[in-house]
Amino acid sequence: MPAMLVGDHVMVALDDLAGLFQLNVREDVLAGGVTVGYKGKTVILTPGQALASAAGRLISLPAPPSRDGRRWLVPVEFISRALAVVYDSKLDVRKNARMVLVGDIRVPQITVRQEVLGPQTRVTFAVSPRTPYTLSQEPTCILVRFDADALDVTLPTFAPEGLLQSIRLSDPNSTISIDLGPRFGSFRALFVPQEDGGGQLLVDLMSGPAEQAPPPTPRGDVPQLPVPPAPETVPPMIQPAAGGLRTVVIDPGHGGEETGTKGAAGAQEKEITLAVARRLKASLESRLGVRVLLTRDGDQAMALDERAALANNNKADLFISLHANASIRKEVSGAQIYYLAADQAGEEARKATSSRQTLPTVGGGSREIEMILWEMAQLRYLSQSASLAGAFEEQFRGRVRLNPRPVQQAPLRVLAGANMPAVLVEMGFLTNPDEEPQLVSNAYQNTIAQALLDGILRYRDLADRPKMTPSQEPSPTPSPDTARRRQ
Numbered sequence: 001m002p003a004m005l006v007g008d009h010v011m012v013a014l015d016d017l018a019g020l021f022q023l024n025v026r027e028d029v030l031a032g033g034v035t036v037g038y039k040g041k042t043v044i045l046t047p048g049q050a051l052a053s054a055a056g057r058l059i060s061l062p063a064p065p066s067r068d069g070r071r072w073l074v075p076v077e078f079i080s081r082a083l084a085v086v087y088d089s090k091l092d093v094r095k096n097a098r099m100v101l102v103g104d105i106r107v108p109q110i111t112v113r114q115e116v117l118g119p120q121t122r123v124t125f126a127v128s129p130r131t132p133y134t135l136s137q138e139p140t141c142i143l144v145r146f147d148a149d150a151l152d153v154t155l156p157t158f159a160p161e162g163l164l165q166s167i168r169l170s171d172p173n174s175t176i177s178i179d180l181g182p183r184f185g186s187f188r189a190l191f192v193p194q195e196d197g198g199g200q201l202l203v204d205l206m207s208g209p210a211e212q213a214p215p216p217t218p219r220g221d222v223p224q225l226p227v228p229p230a231p232e233t234v235p236p237m238i239q240p241a242a243g244g245l246r247t248v249v250i251d252p253g254h255g256g257e258e259t260g261t262k263g264a265a266g267a268q269e270k271e272i273t274l275a276v277a278r279r280l281k282a283s284l285e286s287r288l289g290v291r292v293l294l295t296r297d298g299d300q301a302m303a304l305d306e307r308a309a310l311a312n313n314n315k316a317d318l319f320i321s322l323h324a325n326a327s328i329r330k331e332v333s334g335a336q337i338y339y340l341a342a343d344q345a346g347e348e349a350r351k352a353t354s355s356r357q358t359l360p361t362v363g364g365g366s367r368e369i370e371m372i373l374w375e376m377a378q379l380r381y382l383s384q385s386a387s388l389a390g391a392f393e394e395q396f397r398g399r400v401r402l403n404p405r406p407v408q409q410a411p412l413r414v415l416a417g418a419n420m421p422a423v424l425v426e427m428g429f430l431t432n433p434d435e436e437p438q439l440v441s442n443a444y445q446n447t448i449a450q451a452l453l454d455g456i457l458r459y460r461d462l463a464d465r466p467k468m469t470p471s472q473e474p475s476p477t478p479s480p481d482t483a484r485r486r487q
């Protein structure tokens with residue numbers, strides 16, 4: 001459809017729309033308006049006014065209709081805002097992609113970003129709505145192919161660097177190509193579902209082969225410096241030991257004098273968190289054979305920093321903090337899973353984290369090392385933590401009542417220092433009269449522990465595989481509970 005600019009506005013001719021959409025356009029000279037008819041319904045436009053009346057509803061437009069010789073021009077938004085009201089199929093204008101979508105066709109909006117995070121480069125695809133995709137690695141590029149009729153894509157502009165040369169559409173209807181630089185060695189991909197029905201696909205590009213053993217990772221209670229194997233070699237990204245899940249730390253919230261939240265009937269958060277932690281520990285040990293540590297196994301107080309420190313000192317692969325929630329409104333309900341929000345302070349720390357420093361080496365010369373600030377250890381694991389949160393949400397669904405906003409980010413101190421994927425689970429609201437008796441019941445505590453176990457399995461399976469199609473991923477091995485539900 002021909003379009004033209006009038007001022008800043010993209011305009012289309014009503015005559016062209018009339019041909020495409022079977023509209024009946026009439027100018028009412030006396031009334032000074034233009035009437036657009038479609039199957040007995042009308043849209044009325046008034047020259048000089050950035051408004052339309054569509055089937056009696058007043059609609060705002062970004063610009064008034066304007067005359068071009070004998071034709072009337074309307075802003076392209078007229079289609080999605082006004083015509084869509086009277087039309088009998090779905091109409092959607094994608095200005096960026098210069099498309100008008102008629103009917104139910106799949107054209108996901110994809111915004112691609114690129115950022116250098118220390119030694120790795122991250123390419124983020126914000127996809128809305130969630131769309132199945134496949135990743136494939138070619139000799140010079142990674143292809144991301146979406147299952148769609150067309151793509152509405154916004155691509156970043158940036159200078160080529162060692163890991164990443166360019167990002168471009170290789171097939172406008174389905175495929176985006178990540179063109180790799182000479183330093184590229186391997187990649188990891190994670191899909192993070194978002195609450196709005198969309199999601200983010202994170203593709204991390206790293207130097208060095210995928211098989212390479214992870215470097216000595218900086219864990220412990222003092223900042224440590226990973227030593228690169230040779231000068232000019234950038235240390236690979238710290239990999240979570242996902243497949244080799246060895247140690248899980250479970251953190252029962254509160255303890256001792258610090259009781260946490262209390263329910264109206266007297267239930268105490270610190271007791272619920274410990275009870276669920278013990279159940280989860282038992283099932284993780286027996287089902288997965290992993291080492292499970294509790295930050296406390298009794299009724300004692302413990303500082304937030306000590307909890308993450310215990311996980312770091314034991315080289316835990318996952319950190320899961322358990323809590324029960326409270327609200328001033330009794331009706332608020334449902335479990336929520338939190339992972340760390342990198343707020344502004346976090347962003348600055350991340351920049352500092354990825355800053356290179358040059359240290360003299362034994363035998364002369366210097367080498368670049370990467371500083372990792374202890375307090376911000378978690379920033380390197382945000383995408384894995386988001387993925388773990390997503391896995392828990394998925395496994396809770398249908399078994400544990402979820403809050404309308406099930407996955408959230410917050411600047412939680414207990415997570416910030418954890419040097420591994422880490423989430424905090426609010427298992428329900430003790431202030432909700434239905435949920436208080438549930439939270440103390442054996443049945444509910446077992447269900448939550450089972451859902452957490454299945455979420456950990458799911459996360460492990462997801463993190464293991466670089467190729468994935470969200471709609472085609474196999475479910476984790478059905479647990480006795482889920483198997484029974486399916487029957």
Ligand SMILES: [Zn+2]
Binds near residue numbers: 253
């Ligand atoms: Zn709490």
